[in-house]
Amino acid sequence: MEFQLSSAQSDGEVFLLDYPDDFITDKHFTERDSTFGHYANLQLKELWFDGVALFLGDFKPDTPHTMNLSSDNFFWVMSFVLDGSLTFYPDPDSEGRTLKKGVYQTFYCATTNVNMRIEEYAKIFTICLTYNFVKKILPEHLAIEDQPYTLLSTDLGDNRTKTIIQDMLRGDRPAHIRRMAIEARILDLLSMQMERMEKIHANEEILKNKDIGRLNEAKYIVEQNLRNPYSLVELARKTGLNDFKLKKGFKKLFGYTVFGYLTEIRMNKAYLLLQEGKTVSQVAEAVGYKNSQHFTVAFKKKFKVLPSKMKPD
Template sequence: MAKVYTSVQWEEMWKEGVHTGEITYDYDDVECVSIWQHPLKKGLFSETSLCPGLRIEIFNFENPEIHGCDSVDSNYRTVSLVFRSSGIWREQIFGVNEDACEQPGESYLFSFETGTREIEKFMAGRDINIRIRLEPQLLRLLSKGQEAYLPNLLKPFLETDKPPSFYQSLGKMTPAMQVALQQILQCPFQGIMRRTYLEAKTLELITLQFAQLFQDGTPYKQSVNLKKGDIERIYQARDILLQDITNPPSLIELARQVHLNDRKLKRGFHQLFGTTVFGYLHEHRLEKASQLLLEGRMNVAEVSYAVGFANRSYFAVAFRKKFGINPSDYQTMCQKKSA
């Protein structure tokens, strides 16, 4: 039978683990990281504060056996987004959802009152997931002027910090979510660049998850019916699009090359990748630009041209919008770090 620890027992185990060196931790004003080499679990947990009202938690553990924790939630009220890469996490959230079960490859959205009792059970095996905590005031700021586009499930936060509690499973993550998730888990930066990168990717995940919701708060479902052959052609179109990012084919030409009509290509591309055809290309160009700037073999103008931006000013604006920093400043920081 799985051992379930009380919050007091968990705290005692933590203190003992720190004393014996089986648990180490480091923290500053921005990030707290704990590393476990403990009989109960091995791996790390990090919590990073991003912009005001936003933080991200990363769990990456190997659990030798099933174990649990019975505690009362002490987090102040947030909207929580979960993206689970691997492992199963069962939760009994009293008064909200007493049979919640997070599955690998799926995402979840929930919010419940401070003081809610939870019994969390961690299954044996690899457990990798990301949790984003979004405070109500930031949610209102992000949706200001566009409140009609906020999922109905979250609209009560427009009026109060303490709406009714809820727990919503949103089903399978889109490929775009999976890419962003892996980029966060494999973040190549440290210090201020790490925080900037994580903030950009966290906001991207928030956007992708909210886009998955219908106005009534249920998972969004595309009406287009994709057969296996259609899916293969759309992936083929993606590959063609990325073969020459400086001179991509038009949408009509791309559809012709993969033997689809442009309407099915557009709608199918959005279903599989969570964005438009050229939105996907735009994101890929910026990711490629960040890699080239990091390598340092080209200046900003050369990188802009190499990834298909004819206008350097537009490139700088797009790069800053995605990464929160000008490309020239980004390159300078990367050079200083490698010096």
């Protein structure tokens, strides 16, 4: 098993990352650190064991840099942007998706051939699971072997996700305990993903495919307009949905009302900004609250703590 890593700035040079089949190891896990000076100044930490590989990549390019990652193997991928940002192209003809700090993306692919564009800096934590690992625990109706590439979700990471990622990155435990902890956290992430997917699967018979596409568009618009959100009437008009389908369909598909989802992602973003050391007034403005007191009330209701009491990481 191998990954091929190449750079648009390296005149076709390819670097190979080799692994045993299915990431099988005779130890609790195997670790490796690699440095690629010609590959966006990439520092890569790897850890793998039976069916699982973890990658912590730290990109510090001198200039904007495009890289290609390819493999002939199936992988279920969970990736979390810990810092900075990158633009992700799942195939050469696709429209790029810019992922920023706090974004959690899950997809699976029969083979891997993705481009990544890093403008300044990016720190990415990625979990790759092999087919033999996921087929034992995923539902039969998810025909993973039939799809060349399927994006399952791109969500703002909530506090539970952040805690799970931090726990997986801990290296201060004995090897056997560390492996058990990593496996348990992977199952936590998969169960969270399955809950989201099952909600969508259960509602596919209720909502027409065209409506699902429009509701996903509505969700994306809400995410991109935290400071100046659309009204329900404006959002319905922009997505081609009537008011009833927007309100009822959004709740069925995503588990939130439109306003409830707006509040949820505002609060999650606010939590991250406060941990970065931003002031309460700065954060309130950044997530769309004109009145800091209103923001404080909403934040305390969500997290049971005043935003002024939050301390940077």
